[in-house]
Amino acid sequence: MIKNIKHKMIKNIKHKWLIKMCLCIVVTLIFSRQGYSQENNIAQYRIVTHSSSIDANQTGHLVVDGNSKTYWEAHYKDKNQFLLIDLNSKQKANTLTIEWGVNFATEYTISIISDHKSEEVFSTDNGIGGNQVLDLQGKEVQFVRIDISDVNDTVRGCSINEVVVLGQNNNRFKPSEVNQISANNLSLNNSKWRVQSTAMVNESVAEISNTGYNDTKWIPAKVPGTILGDYYNFGALPDPLYGDNMHQISDEFFSGNDFWYRTEVQFSSELANKKIYLNFSGINYKSDIYINGKQLGRIEGGFLRGEYEVSDFVNLDKPNTIAVLVHHNDNWVSGTFKILKKKLGSRISNGDMLGLDGPTSLASAGWNWLPIIKGRNNGIWNNVNFRVGGSISIKDPWVSTKFQSKDLKKADLTISTELKNSSSKAINGKLIARLNGKIRLEVAVTVAANETKTVILDKSKFSKLSIKKPKLWWPNGYGEQILQDLDLEFIVDGKISDKKNIKYGIRELEYKIQEGVLFIYCNNTRILLKGGNWGLPEAMMRMDYAGYDLRVKLHKDANFNMIRNWIGMTNHEEFYQACDKYGVLIFDDFWLANPKNGPNPNNLDLFMENAKDKIKWVRKHPSLAFYCGRNEGIPLLEYDQAMKKQTELLDGTRHYVQNSAAGTLSGYGPYEVKTPEWYFKRRGATLHSEIGIIAIPEIESLRKMMPKKDLWPISDMWSVHNYQDSRSHKYTDDLEERYGKATSAVDYSNKAQLLNYETGKAMFETLQSKQGSGMILWMSQSAWPSLICQLYDHYLEYTASYFAVKKGSSNIHAFWDIDRNEIRVANNTREDIKKATIKATIFDAQGNVVWSQEKPISITSTSVKTSFPLVHTPADKVLYLKLELTRKGKVLSDNFYWLENKNKNCLDLNDLPKADIKLNIVESSENNFYTAKIKLTNTSGNISLLNKIKLKDKVTGESILPVHFDDDYVSLLPNEVKTINIKVDKKYLKNKNVEMHLEGWNTKGLKLDINKK
Template sequence: MVRHAAVLLALAVLAGSVPAAPNPAPNAAPQYNAEFPAAADVIVKPAPAGSWAAFTLAGWVKPAATSVGTVPIAGIGGSTVCGVDGQLAFCADGVQVRSPAPLPASRWTHVAATYDGRRLTLYADGRQVAQQAVKLEPPADARLVLGPRVGQGGFVGRIAYFAATPAVQDTAALAQLQPNEALINFETGSPHWPLQTRQMLGQVAPQDAATLPKSTTPVGTPVAKPAYAGPALVKDGGAFALKAWSMQAAPQVRDDGARISQPDYAARDWYRATVPGTVLTTLVDRGVYPDPAFGLNNLAIPEALNKQNYWYRATFDTPATFRAGRHLFVTFKGVNYAGEVWLNGHRLGGMKGAFIRGTFDIARYVKPRGANALAILVSPPPHPGIPHEESVAAGVGENGGVLAQDGPTFIASEGWDWIPSVRDRNTGLWQDVVLRATGDVVLGDAHVITALTKADRSEAELAVDVPVTNLAGQAVTATLRAHITGGAKPLAIAKTVRLAPGVQTVRLTAREFPALRIAQPKLWWPNGYGAPHLHTLALTAAQGGGVSDEATLRFGIRSVTYELSLVDGGGNLRRVEADFTKGRALGVRITDARHEALRKVPNGWATGLRAEAENTAAIRALPETELAPYLVIKVNGVRIAARGGNWGMDDWMKRVDRARLEPYFRLHRDANVNIIRNWVGQNTQDSFFELADEYGLMVLNDFWASTQDYNVEPQDVDLFMRNARDVVQRYRHHPSIVLWFGRNEGVPQPALNQALEALVYELDGTRWYTGSSNRVNLQNSGPYSWKEPASYFTEHAKGFSVEVGTPSFPTVEALRATVGAADQWPLADAVAYHDWHPDGNGAVQPFIDALAVRYGAGKSLEDFERKAQLLNYDSHRAIFEGMNAGLWKENSGRMLWMTQPAWPSTMWQILSHDYDTHAAFYGVKSAAEPVHVQMNLPDYRLMVVNNPAAQVRGTVHVELFDVKGRRVGLNDFKVAVDGVGTSAPIEAGIHALLREHGLLFVRLELRGEDGTVLSRNAYWPSATPAGQQALHQLAAGQVAVATERRRDGDEHQVRVTLRNSGTAPLLAAKLTLTNDAGERVLPVYYSDNYVTLMPGETRVVTATHGREGPLRLQVRGWNLAEKTIDVH
């Protein structure tokens, strides 16, 4: 090939047809070529080594338009050649040298600036055009910058042969070499999103046995639980849930599906299965293995569980209500990973992927009377990977591995830095199995589209799309009836349609049915902004004089719109509010998520704006650009300050029944968060979305692909899309879902990304789909380790940050319930196995070091935990107060990594797996409250945050105390804060007093005009981190405690009155409700905890719970020895 190419080149030269080569330049420094559309980011290049006491900046520029104002073009550090109102200039900090030379649009001009240590000289096309004596300091950051951006603006056009040299050069010679654009490859300042170029495979071989975690605690004894003993079929609305199952590993079963699915088959030695549930759940429940969540018990469970198939089998009598001639469907709501289904000796078919429903018509095989046998052969994911077992020696290991290629599945079950490997990889019937009888007209998953038609939210319009399947084999006439309740009055409509065989969508609109136009609607609101009101839609399909099918769902009336910075077809970055529901009605797609449409811009990346949406009512231009390019979520026309966290998994063994999950959702609501994320779709089931709806928690919903250039991409796109189609159809009616993410931390491969975007538009169309959970109109992820609290105000997680985390040590009681006594102190392998990371993203050493500097190193578990809770409270409160400080100026959302613990963890959580709540929970609860008074860092000025729409007027009351409990400051400040806004900073003199006293206690109250306390807060800042050691000087606390038991509906409540009866501040008083044996009552919903009280101050805390019988209350604090009292 080389020889042939040389011959062709020689022939071309002889023919005179070779174009001129790009012009070389007599410059030893590297030369760069770049082009910048309006929506672009700076390009940074290395510069030659040198002192830079003297320099030359030189190159060709071709502006796309005449500059308005000052526009930097290129330079070194902060010293740049620039355009000022269309003329050549030089700009540096405090220095501007201007020339009369024009920089005309659409024409190349050679520009140069030289500095000899005394004079700055400007040249245009080789001619000197300005000179001025200046004093320039050598740049601290000697890097070449091309097209630096100022805010969202910057140079638009092309730059060629630009170089920076740490010496004065002859610029006239440089100006002779004009660029040939046809032969230059220009680097763009607006590159599109890249493809994946690398991946890791996790643990590729078993780890060195010497690095496995070790413990002196014996492996736990398996404890069997009672198996399900109820009826095989349990009525569930218009269906029956199939509950009585048996399970056995396939290698232990000699027979095939045809035999196993016979009613007379003797399933001897099979396990009574827990369904819904995984294989491992059944084996733990039946006493085969110990609780894998305690200590190192998980190591005693074999990896062989994920390398074999399993048979599940159930027998049931045909429901007496089933009539011949109708259809009887069995639906598997969730099987991981694949299933082959048999009934009464007949193979019904198969299903694959953890998140798709498998539905089979069994009418022709079911027995009209007597027993039927249903069997399913369940296969685990084919690439389970090899587990990494975390220890102090082995470290945290990788996040996942080869299992990621099998998505859609529970890819985290291979092991992540917040759970160990789940031995069965969550294989099994993890969701319900139901039976449902219908006629020939069958209802599908209805889509309820809601829109607010007036700015004052006084009117809503509903549209209902109902997929209907005609199984008759011929056209039939059917009547669809819809009955909606939950509003001021019920409404009912009916529509008669002619249905051809197959599937079609019946649409009910307000134009056809005015009853769907609702005055003064009851709206669904995120937590803290109003009630999450839900309506019920009951659908009935009637055909041939009878009911053919019926279905019920709940939905919320709400609108969701998005403030975004989008790149239009002309390369401009436009700040708009996008209304996808309106776009759906207009038949236009608004955003373009293709790799080619995602463009790098200042502060990250921006999504493309489709040409078809420009100049339509689906987008509204916004004048404000402070938040560009970041997302703002608006619900019902109100900007929502998105505060919340990520759910990696609701439960690592997928025990996800409503009773188990609801306390977690209630605790999230009580923590005042309003948004959670279904990370990598690992929580995709009915209970998750139903509870999110009920508790007012917005959901950012991922599909099943993880980190670009790290995790393996899903390999079966068709399989992935079949699961995705079912998920979107199944859950699109939930008001809690506000956004679809294609991938965690990266964009899916193009075929998958574009298919997902098209699917969401087709089946939903009311929500934004974006490929990546970070960077694209969002902040990058992290940090995940402990940082100084002030840095969350000044540096970290700006804009809309979907992941920011810090270590979060649990209560001493929760840790004791997690590992054996011998493993509790010092913190070693057993605790590391439970995510106390020696390295990796969440390395705990910064946390341990900060604790030691502030409070002294931990001397025992109890001492360490006491100190850790102060760090927990401070850092978690700072994360959200830091967001508040820049709200709507530079911040619009901040989400913890993470809020939900998938198992008993010591890392990244605000509550424990057993529902206990430690100080992190209450730090978040304080900072995220709807109306909040706070002290900003690092300036110690005060601020009021008002999230709801109504204005707040009142007084900020400030009291300052020293470590002896003496009041050293007192003040009141009047405030008036508009809705969805923040007050101006309030200077209260705290910084000056802090320098004087070294450590202060700050007590804040926001009081309404009627004197009602709207918010309270307490701090204990010190002038230096080590100044926190003064907390050891606090006198022993004295507290008077009174309790009162009362009934609160179906629950119980203890009202606790605390009064600081001493002379010193009482710091972080922790309340723990126990039974008379001293065991924690869980869950308990405390209105507050880790309470700090100034001398003489009284606080009432309520503890809501569900326990009958005797109760005791434990109270301990930083300077309060534990005391226990009986609850009366």
């Protein structure tokens, strides 16, 4: 019976013919393309939260997608379920319609919520399904909540096909903007696109891909981007990266459907009689390209470029339509081994059947460091633009270098480029090359009809390409990153058919196998490779030039000189440009994961078309170090042979390795935290492609990534954010054994920074000590809010690991080799260090000297040298070791360790007295940046550990990010003074009251206002 009706209700209609008639009327009112001016469905594409779903596909947001064929179905194990629809703001609602599914609620209540007040508008214990319409009489509503207590089916959960709320508001769906394309504006990278699932579109391809089609009700789309990102940006989904919201999103809807993109273009009349080309830099997974109803072609594979001449198909006197049909992955459905929802104790299940579709965004199938990304990052994820010119196109130019001798005084440059003739007749013309606007070269070229021709300019034809005293490009830490300009033009009958500019660096890489290990030399200098793995640039591919520039600079600032592009997941030109700019070499994988993480691709031809295209556009970058065929395995023979052949044929200047973890490289972690002794005994002598780090973030970031109720104790939500079986549990055990049992999330995070610092530094100090080829951290870039595998987190807040690794990777570095028990100095520069002094001192917690020694030392370039043994016996309490390398009064390197007590732990750090730190700040401006020189003075009689500077918004209390520090997490002896330099873009400070915070392990907190001017 009906328990309570507070407002007029149209009762459940029992007769089938009436149900159909009523539904017809409702659907007509709601979904008609006309008549939206008075009433709109204010629930459509709004955020919906469900209590549970029967699987990864039938999720809550499907009840507001405008399609009765999709539905939410709750899990059957618990009859108590709810559905919450967020209308985004208070809105006047006229009617609420619920289309119940086959499994309908029999006992439930419906409430509306506004201003944090809930009002029950309907309740029954005798629900009969069908279509239910409630008259809400214009009430203000922000949330609609349906609470379910019982259902009509004992073996299935409750299902709802659609929820419609009719109300009066400003229509969210605005007419699309038309792109205005001219010679000075050829980009289609913007938000003037629309996207929609083919499941929601009934019209023909011809209608959709022609001008005049009404796509007003489609989702606004940003290109480059992903389909999932577009729905989130429009407010149709909760933040997929917060809490367990990814489980609120239907996998089938986003991963198992094809999607249309549309945009309209108006060309300027100045483009009349010009050749117009449409270029796509990357669409995942496969796509059909249309303009004005004409199919231009198909792009197959997630990383293949496409260029189409559209001159004959465009109109200059009216808008033109570009439409792209993006096809979903063939093998998006998860295999039976895959863990779809992580819980504490869940086993690791990396990769999936998606490997069959390679190359595609394989990482988005989910790994131990990343959830399954719904939609698998399908969409137009890379740049789109027009090019205007003649029939000859300049394709993929690049410059290679060969030095005539070891003294680097003369470099021979070779310029290579392809010329493509898109016409049906041979064309004669001139290729003109200019280097830095100074050296001009010219060559006559004939390109046959429809031919793509390779043209090479070298010293055999042009003596000017032998450069005297060249300005060189060096990896980070070994010299400057001097980038120079190559400008190419192809002239036909006195007119420019095409022109191209690229940046190049004069440098030569050599590859030497020494005792079975691959070593890399740049410009005749051995490079100690220090770096990190990137799995994805960002979970939803939200990365532009500024984002790449910032993150690669963070690697440069951490004294890294290499990033591994793990299984080829980072493919934006802007990433390679940033690596060129900052001297960060790229260890570049193709798209093959560990064979255990999914099957081999099923189409060699598709794979190799993508691979050949990749080689052509990446080879121009001086930062590209070498190619790798497969992660942790040998590729199938035909793949291996094809990749090796094409890297030699299309590049020829770079090394190719089969396997990231065997042969001349090593790998396989470990991924759990080990003691510093372990690293010094067992790592550092090879080129090691993956060595794991946990790196729990700071408490503020923990609060950003999950609800407060899940912060403590450690819960399943931690597992959603990659707190995983064995590795993370071991991390916690090690943390509590060494630093004491954690009592809260704050305490856990604080203690984690101690462990982060110790272990992160040791990983790279062992490389410094053994002078192996290189160490590549697993991982350095955080693709999503995670509890593992990062130096800075997804919010760009540093962990202590960042500054530990920065310290351990210093180009000139004094350190303690715990295995040899020696104080050593590494010099990873091109200059010898002469007449320096190394000093080592052990202190107690009050700063009293326990032992000290100093000694003169000189170290040749790219080498390591022992100074003296450390004399140390573990005491009752933790002691502290400080190292300083000085020359002529200048500190070249300093270092700091806490030494475990005789019980092999550091528990007494919990008893350290609070230390007083005085701050002196000298503020200044540098262009658009706020800068400050901060002097920290320990005025107390106690050691002060891991002091960290933060800038915070006084109103919200949140940290201002990102901020660049030359050091942080610094430890101070009594009366010691340290200076930290910071730099932050003023745009992050705008309209904020900013204060500087000092925090530390045992430091009394400080807050100081800053001057932003």
